Amino acid sequence: MRFIIKIILLISPLSLFAQNADSVKKVVPKEKKSFIPTGIRVGIDAVSLIRTSIGKDFSGYEFNADVDFYRYYLTTEIGHWERNFATDEEQYRNDGNYFRIGADINFLLKDPDKNMFFFGMRYAKSSYSEYLTLTTEDAVWGPSTTNYSNENLHATWGEFTTGLRVKMWKFFWMGYTARLKFRLRTDAPEELISYDVPGYGKVGQDNTTWGFNYQILFRIPFKKEKAIKKEDPGKAD
Amino acid sequence: MGFHLEPKNYLYAMRNWWWIIFMTGLASSCLESVECVKSGDTALIISFKKLLDGKADTVVLLNVAATGSDSVFYKTEPDGLNTLIGSATLSVNPYANETEFTFVFESEQKTLKVGYRNEVRFISEECGSDRVQVDLTILETQFDSVRVVSSVLTNERHPNIEIYN
Numbered sequence: 198m199r200f201i202i203k204i205i206l207l208i209s210p211l212s213l214f215a216q217n218a219d220s221v222k223k224v225v226p227k228e229k230k231s232f233i234p235t236g237i238r239v240g241i242d243a244v245s246l247i248r249t250s251i252g253k254d255f256s257g258y259e260f261n262a263d264v265d266f267y268r269y270y271l272t273t274e275i276g277h278w279e280r281n282f283a284t285d286e287e288q289y290r291n292d293g294n295y296f297r298i299g300a301d302i303n304f305l306l307k308d309p310d311k312n313m314f315f316f317g318m319r320y321a322k323s324s325y326s327e328y329l330t331l332t333t334e335d336a337v338w339g340p341s342t343t344n345y346s347n348e349n350l351h352a353t354w355g356e357f358t359t360g361l362r363v364k365m366w367k368f369f370w371m372g373y374t375a376r377l378k379f380r381l382r383t384d385a386p387e388e389l390i391s392y393d394v395p396g397y398g399k400v401g402q403d404n405t406t407w408g409f410n411y412q413i414l415f416r417i418p419f420k421k422e423k424a425i426k427k428e429d430p431g432k433a434d
Numbered sequence: 435m436g437f438h439l440e441p442k443n444y445l446y447a448m449r450n451w452w453w454i455i456f457m458t459g460l461a462s463s464c465l466e467s468v469e470c471v472k473s474g475d476t477a478l479i480i481s482f483k484k485l486l487d488g489k490a491d492t493v494v495l496l497n498v499a500a501t502g503s504d505s506v507f508y509k510t511e512p513d514g515l516n517t518l519i520g521s522a523t524l525s526v527n528p529y530a531n532e533t534e535f536t537f538v539f540e541s542e543q544k545t546l547k548v549g550y551r552n553e554v555r556f557i558s559e560e561c562g563s564d565r566v567q568v569d570l571t572i573l574e575t576q577f578d579s580v581r582v583v584s585s586v587l588t589n590e591r592h593p594n595i596e597i598y599n
Binding site for chain 2: 289331
């Protein structure tokens, strides 16, 4: 049931996309397909920065970049995060780096500003370590403090993505990416079961979870782009 | 009205998308909530059975003790013997990977050493951790016939080991 809800939430922006696409479709003249990249877009995840600044238990950052090949975008994301929880009985800590690589398909191809509504896929890999210090008081065996650690672990997973990229002003863009992360595989030994995988999040029993990034981006064109002329609506086909 | 979207139209579009973002984030936070369910329990349930028919056996014990613990799980009353009918609940050492128990009967004593793995899972900051003993095995025993029937020690407390007399 959860999986179905996640799918519905992931594709829910489609209804809005349909309206936008129709309105743009009527007025944009046909262009020749060109798979030559026109620019590179680099950005940083604002959610990670906000969580780092306001949260006590999270610290991290994530950069992303994409390059266009006609309506297809080669996309990569790299990041780092650390989490730290401490209570009277236990202290959990992890840290690690991750990357994702994949492709997005732009469904607003004819938008003159190259605004994007996209669906895509990612392959993701994380390298991380986890530490847990557990203090317990057993009725029969008394108190004890035990240290558990999983170092140099690796995890992989896949992602379905959807999102938006909107040109705000000149080179400055904003956008978001919603992610459905699935098929998590880790090499964590069973002594300490992985709790949180950097780049993936909390490890659930069904190995599926949500992710969300709000990105601040800068697009660097490979060559100077022509200014877009406003057309008379009467001339639109 | 041309095909080039004006900044105010972007803002309008963004406002719509913000609703989607908000709803997605809200739903996501609900979906990611972790249930605080702990199943760990150090209780080892020993079931005594008759070798002939497999039915529950009545055992007279003076006491059962575990190496490394001051606790004695059963001790005879000053004016009589404790009689166990069917099963006994012991406790394995959660800080080790094996525990040896000594069963003292009226005329003899027998040992049973069990091995297991401790699996630890951090559930959440609010819920804490759960430590479960799994892969229970018999390492050494002086009993004639012993078998593991459930290799995971959980708070559901099903019999883990059957001893046949």
